[in-house]
Amino acid sequence: xxxxxxxxxxxxxxxxxxxxxxxxxxxxxxxxxxxxxxxxxxxxxxxxxxxxxxxxxxxxxxxxxxxxxxxxxxxxxxxxxxxxxxxxxxxxxxxxxxxxxxxxxxxxxxxxxxxxxxxxxxxxxxxxxxxxxxxxxxxxxxxxxxxxxxxxxxxxxxxxxxxxxxxxxxxxxxxxxxxxxxxxxxxxxxxxxxxxxxxxxxxxxxxxxxxxxxxxxxxxxxxxxxxxxxxxxxxxxxxxxxxxxxxxxxxxxxxxxxxxxxxxxxxxxxxxxxxxxxxxxxxxxxxxxxxxxxxxxxxxxxxxxxxxxxxxxxxxxxxxxxxxxxxxxxxxxxxxxxxxxxxxxxxxxxxxxxxxxxxxxxxxxxxxxxxxxxxxxxxxxxxxxxxxxxxxxxxxxxxxxxxxxxxxxxxxxxxxxxxxxxxxxxxxxxxxxxxxxxxxxxxxxxxxxxxxxxxxxxxxxxxxxxxxxxxxxxxxxxxxxxxxxxxxxxxxxxxxxxxxxxxxxxxxxxxxxxxxxxxxxxxxxxxxxxxxxxxxxxxxxxxxxxxxxxxxxxxxxxxxxxxxxxxxxxxxxxxxxxxxxxxxxxxxxxxxxxxxxxxxxxxxxxxxxxxxxxxxxxxxxxxxxxxxxxxxxxxxxxxxxxxxxxxxxxxxxxxxxxxxxxxxxxxxxxxxxxxxxxxxxxxxxxxxxxxxxxxxxxxxxxxxxxxxxxxxxx
Numbered sequence: 001x002x003x004x005x006x007x008x009x010x011x012x013x014x015x016x017x018x019x020x021x022x023x024x025x026x027x028x029x030x031x032x033x034x035x036x037x038x039x040x041x042x043x044x045x046x047x048x049x050x051x052x053x054x055x056x057x058x059x060x061x062x063x064x065x066x067x068x069x070x071x072x073x074x075x076x077x078x079x080x081x082x083x084x085x086x087x088x089x090x091x092x093x094x095x096x097x098x099x100x101x102x103x104x105x106x107x108x109x110x111x112x113x114x115x116x117x118x119x120x121x122x123x124x125x126x127x128x129x130x131x132x133x134x135x136x137x138x139x140x141x142x143x144x145x146x147x148x149x150x151x152x153x154x155x156x157x158x159x160x161x162x163x164x165x166x167x168x169x170x171x172x173x174x175x176x177x178x179x180x181x182x183x184x185x186x187x188x189x190x191x192x193x194x195x196x197x198x199x200x201x202x203x204x205x206x207x208x209x210x211x212x213x214x215x216x217x218x219x220x221x222x223x224x225x226x227x228x229x230x231x232x233x234x235x236x237x238x239x240x241x242x243x244x245x246x247x248x249x250x251x252x253x254x255x256x257x258x259x260x261x262x263x264x265x266x267x268x269x270x271x272x273x274x275x276x277x278x279x280x281x282x283x284x285x286x287x288x289x290x291x292x293x294x295x296x297x298x299x300x301x302x303x304x305x306x307x308x309x310x311x312x313x314x315x316x317x318x319x320x321x322x323x324x325x326x327x328x329x330x331x332x333x334x335x336x337x338x339x340x341x342x343x344x345x346x347x348x349x350x351x352x353x354x355x356x357x358x359x360x361x362x363x364x365x366x367x368x369x370x371x372x373x374x375x376x377x378x379x380x381x382x383x384x385x386x387x388x389x390x391x392x393x394x395x396x397x398x399x400x401x402x403x404x405x406x407x408x409x410x411x412x413x414x415x416x417x418x419x420x421x422x423x424x425x426x427x428x429x430x431x432x433x434x435x436x437x438x439x440x441x442x443x444x445x446x447x448x449x450x451x452x453x454x455x456x457x458x459x460x461x462x463x464x465x466x467x468x469x470x471x472x473x474x475x476x477x478x479x480x481x482x483x484x485x486x487x488x489x490x491x492x493x494x495x496x497x498x499x500x501x502x503x504x505x506x507x508x509x510x511x512x513x514x515x516x517x518x519x520x521x522x523x524x525x526x527x528x529x530x531x532x533x534x535x536x537x538x539x540x541x542x543x544x545x546x547x548x549x550x551x552x553x554x555x556x557x558x559x560x561x562x563x564x565x566x567x568x569x570x571x572x573x574x575x576x577x578x579x580x581x582x583x584x585x586x587x588x589x590x591x592x593x594x595x596x597x598x599x600x601x602x603x604x605x606x607x608x609x610x611x612x613x614x615x616x617x618x619x620x621x622x623x624x625x626x627x628x629x630x631x632x633x634x635x636x637x638x639x640x641x642x643x644x645x646x647x648x649x650x651x652x653x654x655x656x657x658x659x660x661x662x663x664x665x666x667x668x669x670x671x672x673x674x675x676x677x678x679x680x681x682x683x684x685x686x687x688x689x690x691x692x693x694x695x696x697x698x699x700x701x702x703x704x705x706x707x708x709x710x711x712x713x714x
């Protein structure tokens with residue numbers, strides 16, 4: 001199974017980039033599923049495209065950098081960078097075109113049936129075209145800036161990242177052929193889908209046409225005195241992976257600000273064009289953008305379809321998921337002091353099914369409570385609407401000692417985090433910007449409170465970000481405790497984040513990069529020994545991605561020993577399950593549905609003395625070795641049983657959102673036997689509270705409604 005150097009055999013490892021493409025294909029399948037309301041299917045098309053943009057800007061850009069550097073390194077599955085590039089393009093090209101074909105042949109007609117008309121400009125009638133000319137004159141024309149292309153007297157203009165453009169061919173009275181570039185001004189400046197007036201008996205009827213087509217139809221106003229020959233859309237994606245040389249940066253905040261600005265000028269990774277673009281124009285663009293003939297992505301259909309999310313804003317509730325209002329945990333319903341409830345016992349919430357207000361209320365209670373002396377918190381992605389930040393600002397005003405680690409290196413959230421960091425710092429918060437060489441990905445808040453018995457520490461630990469917006473659609477756990485050992489661990493962790501400390505003696509928390517890999521390895525090896533002695537070894541891991549070769553090799557070894565292994569992995573999985581003699585006891589499933597499965601759960605059977613950890617870390621090299629991560633134990637037998645029977649069992653019984661991974665890297669939908677109804681775990685979570693609705697201790701709720709989950713405990 002391993003080479004002489006101890007590395008995993010390449011044929012036992014699924015390529016990471018191809019596994020990601022398979023994940024995004026599962027997102028496309030959600031758009032193709034009739035079980036979702038129509039506008040939700042359109043939303044999944046938008047998500048597919050947004051995911052793809054990020055993949056190209058980060059992962060594909062990295063592979064191209066390897067090709068350019070002529071490095072001979074191979075990926076764990078044995079491919080050179082050149083071979084990976086060929087394989088990526090081979091998989092992406094038909095998938096990108098399949099999205100356009102499905103949009104054109106299926107979704108556009110279905111939208112029309114619901115009186116939502118997506119029209120090409122050539123389909124507009126005369127009255128609609130008059131309206132569009134007025135719109136162009138008033139709203140579009142003033143913000144356009146035509147720039148000469150391929151003209152020796154004008155420098156080639158900078159084509160910004162993620163920009164949609166028109167390459168315009170025109171001629172003057174001498175019949176000389178000239179070229180210009182017009183950037184399409186998208187949101188927040190203008191909508192991509194322009195509302196078109198429509199006469200229809202249906203009151204809710206709406207119609208839209210594409211902004212780039214509106215611009216192309218009125219280029220005569222932009223180039224008076226010239227004859228417009230044709231206009232061809234093109235879209236540019238640049239390398240957006242910030243290269244961090246933190247050890248050379250005297251001021252990390254200023255350094256990240258500069259790198260974010262430089263991101264706009266990264267090397268071009270992808271040029272997306274329509275097949276109608278003449279080869280001569282394409283070749284000249286390739287030359288100016290320093291691309292080679294194999295680089296362009298030729299797309300027969302709209303470019304940059306992430307903008308379709310605009311349709312989801314339509315006021316058509318019957319075409320969207322039915323509204324879901326998160327539950328308020330019982331310990332908040334009393335509206336009394338929160339801290340005594342945490343003193344009684346640990347509290348657990350399951351987002352988005354349980355409201356994120358519990359986390360906001362915890363920080364707010366700390367800010368308001370005169371007995372609270374200090375609040376310490378990590379912030380990774382808080383978003384543009386950040387109630388947590390405003391509460392921390394209020395805490396400073398009330399005289400609390402507030403210390404916040406704002407991770408500036410959270411990809412694509414750098415600018416937002418820089419803004420919040422400056423605001424916090426100006427208000428008097430002790431702000432730390434992260435550790436050199438490491439991203440701080442752990443989700444933890446520590447509250448120090450003065451009580452009659454002395455100082456007591458209250459801790460919130462989470463699997464997801466302190467982001468009130470994403471918490472409505474991301475599945476995650478929040479854990480509240482005042483356990484002394486966890487409090488001491490939290491204090492040591494914050495000391496290492498804000499000061500100088502290489503503390504490794506954590507009592508209960510598993511912390512990366514200084515022990516998480518080692519401890520997880522010990523737990524898996526213990527399960528191997530248990531199975532060899534008792535025959536009941538069992539591991540259940542839920543995570544976003546599994547890519548680390550060492551962990552994959554260890555799971556293979558556990559499977560060879562006979563340990564039952566259930567893996568619930570939403571995204572990338574580089575392990576091959578079901579290989580005879582290697583991984584035949586491993587099952588891998590991916591769940592993609594209404595909510596984004598985001599929590600990480602690590603369950604160890606331990607011969608009946610079960611152990612369970614939740615936290616922020618996936619089994620990826622970056623999480624285990626290059627990030628500050630935390631896994632926290634669920635020590636209460638009642639809470640462990642809740643998570644096992646009311647989360648893991650339903651997830652492993654899902655036949656609606658789940659796909660199973662096979663040894664060849666192919667995912668297939670789970671099958672439902674003829675005598676059973678399809679089971680949707682996410683719908684089940686919405687109607688089956690994790691916690692008792694009654695006030696008091698968290699306890700399993702034994703009165704189930706509807707379909708129950710399948711029991712999997714061996």
